[in-house]
Amino acid sequence: MKILVTDDSKSVHGFIEAMFAETEHTLLHAYDGQQAIDTVAGEQNIDVILLDWEMPNVTGVEALKKLRDGGSEIPIVMVTSKNNVKDISEALTFGADEYIMKPFTKDILFEKLEMVLERKVA
Amino acid sequence: MEDLNGPILKFFADLIFKEIGIVYNEMTFYQLESRLESVVAHFELDSMETLHHKVAKLRDQKITKYILDVATNNETSFFRDAKVFKTLIREVIKPLAAEGKSVRIWSAACSTGQEPYSLAMELLTLQKKQKDFDFSIVATDYSQRALDKAKSGIYTQLEVQRGLGSANLVKYFNQKPKVDDRPGTLWEVNDELKKHISFSHFNLLEAWSITGSFDIILCRNVLIYQSLEKRYEILKNMHRYLKDDSYLVLGCAESISNLSDCYESTQFEEARFFRKLATQTKRVSNL
Numbered sequence: 023m024k025i026l027v028t029d030d031s032k033s034v035h036g037f038i039e040a041m042f043a044e045t046e047h048t049l050l051h052a053y054d055g056q057q058a059i060d061t062v063a064g065e066q067n068i069d070v071i072l073l074d075w076e077m078p079n080v081t082g083v084e085a086l087k088k089l090r091d092g093g094s095e096i097p098i099v100m101v102t103s104k105n106n107v108k109d110i111s112e113a114l115t116f117g118a119d120e121y122i123m124k125p126f127t128k129d130i131l132f133e134k135l136e137m138v139l140e141r142k143v144a
Numbered sequence: 145m146e147d148l149n150g151p152i153l154k155f156f157a158d159l160i161f162k163e164i165g166i167v168y169n170e171m172t173f174y175q176l177e178s179r180l181e182s183v184v185a186h187f188e189l190d191s192m193e194t195l196h197h198k199v200a201k202l203r204d205q206k207i208t209k210y211i212l213d214v215a216t217n218n219e220t221s222f223f224r225d226a227k228v229f230k231t232l233i234r235e236v237i238k239p240l241a242a243e244g245k246s247v248r249i250w251s252a253a254c255s256t257g258q259e260p261y262s263l264a265m266e267l268l269t270l271q272k273k274q275k276d277f278d279f280s281i282v283a284t285d286y287s288q289r290a291l292d293k294a295k296s297g298i299y300t301q302l303e304v305q306r307g308l309g310s311a312n313l314v315k316y317f318n319q320k321p322k323v324d325d326r327p328g329t330l331w332e333v334n335d336e337l338k339k340h341i342s343f344s345h346f347n348l349l350e351a352w353s354i355t356g357s358f359d360i361i362l363c364r365n366v367l368i369y370q371s372l373e374k375r376y377e378i379l380k381n382m383h384r385y386l387k388d389d390s391y392l393v394l395g396c397a398e399s400i401s402n403l404s405d406c407y408e409s410t411q412f413e414e415a416r417f418f419r420k421l422a423t424q425t426k427r428v429s430n431l
Contacts, residue, residue: 105329106319107318110310111314120309120310124327125302133307134305
């Protein structure tokens with residue numbers, strides 16, 4: 023599985039990398055919304071995108087809208103500190119498939135990934 | 145540590161087995177020890193020996209009840225083993241709903257409530273598509289602590305992310321204002337979900353006072369902690385409370401032991417349930 027991790031915090035990238043350390047999945051890295059959009063444009067077969075909300079240049083939710091407006095159907099999981107029910111509803115309305123509130127555990131991340139990938143197959 | 149506490153652990157293991165049938169043996173004494181240590185801390189006692197003295201000599205009922213409570217394994221999450229829920233809806237509940245039947249379900253070891261609430265979410269979704277469909281869920285557990293939490297329907301931010309899809313979170317939970325330093329906020333199950341579930345305290349090894357019969361009984365990850373005799377007793381009692389041809393749902397690693405004349409193992413595409421057979425003959429001697 024090829025996963026695009028998008029977050030402006032290097033420590034979050036490191037944390038997620040550690041979670042995938044003993045797996046055969048490939049992680050790609052982007053540090054703002056624009057980099058995520060560019061990576062999707064240039065890279066084939068991304069299975070899922072993890073997207074932080076608050077990032078410089080292009081925010082996560084702006085990137086989410088642009089990707090969906092551009093026709094991308096890649097499953098997107100928001101991974102963010104914004105934990106208000108209104109934020110979650112907004113992200114789902116704009117086309118996010120799942121939403122993870124920080125802090126989160128490996129179990130939560132893996133379960134959410136399983137959920138979105140199963141829905142894609144179904 | 146284990147050598148020093150060996151006889152004490154044996155005493156508590158015997159007590160727990162006698163009262164609620166859960167087996168702790170030398171392989172799992174480390175779990176028991178850690179749970180008893182939490183009891184020592186809770187009652188601000190100075191040692192395991194004092195705990196033993198309070199229970200064995202002074203017969204402290206409050207402490208004993210608390211020990212029996214923590215001895216149960218309350219680990220759970222929303223939609224634990226998601227395939228079980230999908231299969232229940234597709235293979236059992238939808239056919240009953242199509243016949244215009246209402247469905248009565250017993251979640252017999254509901255722990256902190258995630259199982260009955262997960263079921264209620266699925267059943268409400270079905271009800272929205274089929275307006276005349278009705279259902280009720282009876283949820284019971286031995287642990288009063290777990291049951292209190294289940295009744296409150298209040299979960300932490302981490303708990304509502306275990307197994308629960310975000311769309312269901314938004315739909316069936318109300319966010320509560322932040323009150324302490326814990327990360328995130330608390331979330332409470334809404335009334336639409338709560339009103340379909342009645343919670344009550346129940347010990348599977350005592351006299352059964354439940355009324356009526358059920359279309360489905362879920363008793364997941366309980367029998368693995370019980371001795372063969374207790375397992376048999378529980379399964380036999382459940383058989384009496386199931387409607388003919390209805391289903392018993394056990395944990396993935398659990399089975400019906402020697403009760404093949406009471407239940408028939410039914411393998412669906414993604415999960416295995418146990419269908420009640422109408423006639424029950426005596427098999428006690430086979431154990």
